[in-house]
Amino acid sequence: DREKERDKEKDKEKELTTPVRKRRDSDGAAGEGSRRVARNEEAAAVDMLPQSVMDDDGFVARHSHMKYELRDTPGLVPIGLYGFQHFLSMLGSVILIPLVIVPAMGGTYEDTANVVSTVLFMSGVTTLLHTSFGSRLPLIQGPSFVYLAPALAIINSPEFLGLNGNNFRHIMKELQGAIIIGAAFQAFLGYSGLMTILVRLINPVVVSPTIAAVGLSFYSYGFPRVGTCIEIGVVQILLVVIFSLYLRKISVLGHRVFLIYAVPLSLFITWATAFLLTESGVYSYKGCDPNIPASNIISDHCRRHVSRMKSCRVDTSHALRSSPWFRFPYPLQWGTPVFHWKMALVMCVVSIISSVDSSTDPLTLLISGEMLKRLSSILAGLWGTGTGSTTLTENVHTVAVTKMGSRRAVELGAFVMIILSPIGKVGGFIASIPEVIVAALLCFMWAMLTALGLSNLRYSEAGSSRNIIIVGLSMFFSLSIPAYFQQYGISPNSNVSVPSYFQPYIVASHGPIHTKSSGSIPSCCYFSTTRYLAVSRNVACMSGLNPRPLEGSLLQSSGAKIGGFAEAGYRGKTKLV
Numbered sequence: 001d002r003e004k005e006r007d008k009e010k011d012k013e014k015e016l017t018t019p020v021r022k023r024r025d026s027d028g029a030a031g032e033g034s035r036r037v038a039r040n041e042e043a044a045a046v047d048m049l050p051q052s053v054m055d056d057d058g059f060v061a062r063h064s065h066m067k068y069e070l071r072d073t074p075g076l077v078p079i080g081l082y083g084f085q086h087f088l089s090m091l092g093s094v095i096l097i098p099l100v101i102v103p104a105m106g107g108t109y110e111d112t113a114n115v116v117s118t119v120l121f122m123s124g125v126t127t128l129l130h131t132s133f134g135s136r137l138p139l140i141q142g143p144s145f146v147y148l149a150p151a152l153a154i155i156n157s158p159e160f161l162g163l164n165g166n167n168f169r170h171i172m173k174e175l176q177g178a179i180i181i182g183a184a185f186q187a188f189l190g191y192s193g194l195m196t197i198l199v200r201l202i203n204p205v206v207v208s209p210t211i212a213a214v215g216l217s218f219y220s221y222g223f224p225r226v227g228t229c230i231e232i233g234v235v236q237i238l239l240v241v242i243f244s245l246y247l248r249k250i251s252v253l254g255h256r257v258f259l260i261y262a263v264p265l266s267l268f269i270t271w272a273t274a275f276l277l278t279e280s281g282v283y284s285y286k287g288c289d290p291n292i293p294a295s296n297i298i299s300d301h302c303r304r305h306v307s308r309m310k311s312c313r314v315d316t317s318h319a320l321r322s323s324p325w326f327r328f329p330y331p332l333q334w335g336t337p338v339f340h341w342k343m344a345l346v347m348c349v350v351s352i353i354s355s356v357d358s359s360t361d362p363l364t365l366l367i368s369g370e371m372l373k374r375l376s377s378i379l380a381g382l383w384g385t386g387t388g389s390t391t392l393t394e395n396v397h398t399v400a401v402t403k404m405g406s407r408r409a410v411e412l413g414a415f416v417m418i419i420l421s422p423i424g425k426v427g428g429f430i431a432s433i434p435e436v437i438v439a440a441l442l443c444f445m446w447a448m449l450t451a452l453g454l455s456n457l458r459y460s461e462a463g464s465s466r467n468i469i470i471v472g473l474s475m476f477f478s479l480s481i482p483a484y485f486q487q488y489g490i491s492p493n494s495n496v497s498v499p500s501y502f503q504p505y506i507v508a509s510h511g512p513i514h515t516k517s518s519g520s521i522p523s524c525c526y527f528s529t530t531r532y533l534a535v536s537r538n539v540a541c542m543s544g545l546n547p548r549p550l551e552g553s554l555l556q557s558s559g560a561k562i563g564g565f566a567e568a569g570y571r572g573k574t575k576l577v
Contacts, residue, residue, distance in 0.1 A: 069405055083412030090140050090392050091264055094123055094417075095430050096445075097143045099438045100221075101386045104155045106167035109319035109431055117427035118329040119143055119385050124417035126376035126389050131407050131414070134372030138399060138410040141376055144390035145449070146354050149217060150346045151175060151386060169334050176337035176381045179388050182347030183377035186354065190371065198352070204456040205467050209474035211453025215446040216479060222446060225439030228311035232274050236440035239266035263441060270437055274314045283312045311436050323428030329421060331382040347388070351377075354390055 098119055102112040119142070126141035154160075155171055189195045226233030240262050247258035258265065277283065288302035288309060310316060354377075376389035399405055420426045461467055 079406070079408050079412050083409045083416065087413040087416045090142060090413075093145075093392050093445075094119055094142045095433075096438055096442060097145070097148055097387055098385070099431065099433060099435070100148065100442070101151050101155065102168065103435070104152060105171045105386075108168070108322075109317050109428075110322045111168050112431035113319045113323040113424060113427035114327065114329075114333075115384070115386060115427075116430045117327065117421045117424065118333070118383050120417045120427070121329045121421035122376075122380050122383050122385055122389065124414040124421065126372075126379065127414035127417075128411060129376065130372050130391075131411050136407065138405060138407050140392045140410060140413065141373075141389050142392045143380075143385060143387040144354060145214065146350055146390065147179070147347075147387035149214070150350050154178070154343055154346065172334045172384055172386065173336065173338045174340055174343055175386055176334070176384050177339040178343035178347040179381035180337060180378055181339060181344035182351040183374050183381060183388065185348040186351040186377065187371075187374040189352070190374065204459045205470055206474075208453050208456040208460075209471050209478065211456065212450045213453070213475060213478035215448070215450030215453065216475070217482075218442065218446045222439060222443040226436060226443060228307055229434075229436040232270060232277075232312055232434070233436045233440040235273065236266060236270040236437050237443055239269060240441065240444050263445075267433070267437060267441065270440075271314065271433065274312065274434060274437070278313045278315055283309055285309065311434070314432070314434055317432040317434070319431035320425060320428040323431070324424040326422055327424040327427075329383055332384075334384045337381065351388070354388060 095116055098112060098115040102115050105111075107115070123140065123142040127139075130139060130141055131137070154175060160167065160171055160174075189198070223233075226237070243258040243262040243266055248256060248262075250256065250258055285302065288306075354373075373389065373391070380387065380389045457467075457471065
């Protein structure tokens with residue numbers, strides 16, 4: 001008996017120390033390690049969020065370290081405290097997208113406030129649906145950056161750049177129809193079983209440059225907008241970096257506030273500073289009125305300072321003043337959605353990335369979560385948020401730091417969003433955030449998104465020459481190819497003016513080859529470029545690999561994820577050659 005026990009112990013030791021093959025990378029090589037090490041790495045994988053930077057000692061998110069497990073119900077006070085923390089931690093991702101797309105559509109301050117309220121409402125509703133009927137994990141749903149770039153490409157389409165009347169409502173209805181069709185296509189992938197096949201094709205070597213290129217693709221909007229008021233924008237960037245890097249270990253009343261609330265704290269400090277500078281008359285110039293449109297200013301003295309007056313002052317926005325006290329978001333509030341095949345094709349491509357970026361193990365969570373996710377995107381299209389819905393990662397970071405894994409805390413945070421959404425002044429207050437501060441926050445978040453994409457390379461043979469070539473060419477051509485297609489955008493002699501930071505998003509109207517189609521029927525051949533979706537595929541094909549361009553990457557630990565984000569540009573009528 002003792003000999004048998006010894007033999008069993010030896011067999012167990014061999015199993016624990018036997019080298020196991022990891023997932024093969026594109027070079028055909030497979031890293032080796034012990035099962036014990038692989039399990040430890042799998043358990044220690046925690047999502048790194050765009051709003052914070054964590055070092056190696058921050059990767060702790062095992063179930064045994066949680067104060068409250070998934071099904072625990074703490075007291076009312078802990079639930080209220082942690083629920084409000086969830087609300088604050090994801091506030092940046094929820095509000096920043098409407099602050100970008102609504103002004104791009106020509107919407108007023110009141111329109112921006114209404115869209116912000118709608119996004120808050122839909123985030124709360126879809127979060128409750130997911131925690132109750134979907135994956136049942138403490139994950140918050142909200143607008144996705146995946147949809148931002150294609151939305152900007154659609155918004156800046158040449159056929160929308162000369163509309164007379166309410167541009168905002170017209171473009172929003174087009175976006176609604178495209179998002180609804182994209183969500184329906186997403187549902188088709190799920191019910192047909194194609195999604196499960198796509199999930200198995202995830203490869204970090206292809207995913208890494210794709211995710212990284214998303215962050216780099218917004219370079220034209222980032223610092224050019226920050227530079228309009230350099231003293232406010234740079235301070236905002238420095239504060240969020242200092243909070244995330246150097247003050248992240250400081251605890252206040254037992255909570256690491258600078259780590260969890262890096263974005264909200266830096267936002268309010270910079271906003272308060274800009275308010276004090278405005279009230280003290282720093283941005284007031286004799287004989288100049290900041291409320292007069294720039295095109296109507298005649299004085300040369302005022303023209304020299306018009307940019308600083310418009311960008312640095314905090315009282316130029318009338319969103320808080322014009323927004324009503326009560327306005328309940330309702331479906332089809334902007335009108336009946338318009339279904340256009342070209343826009344729908346863009347969102348169908350985006351829906352594939354959106355499906356993969358939040359794929360999970362086990363398969364049951366994938367099926368239940370994706371079903372509700374498609375419903376959430378359809379609801380977002382009906383209510384008119386301007387983007388689709390996906391799982392936000394900010395609250396995963398909050399769970400890892402606070403050790404609060406209970407669903408009840410996330411559900412309370414969702415209730416807070418639903419309660420605040422009908423209060424119009426809340427949306428007006430958020431919509432009045434100066435654009436330079438929004439651009440500064442997005443600079444940090446998009447930079448972190450780029451770094452997170454490249455960090456996926458540690459799960460492959462990063463030293464492989466083939467992998468280096470794939471990643472290098474993908475990153476380079478993701479910026480170079482769109483520069484080529486800019487010549488097919490708006491003509492330089494056109495009377496239509498587009499801000500310089502939106503110029504890269506008007507290149508998707510057509511390409512060098514056209515047909516005689518007027519665009520009313522789908523018989524034309526588009527060679528429009530996306531910023532990077534085709535690049536990874538082309539490079540992989542040149543290397544003799546299995547191309548997988550529309551992929552996301554996920555590192556699972558207690559429901560955490562690193563989302564694969566992507567953008568697509570595709571729009572415009574064909575020209576007659």
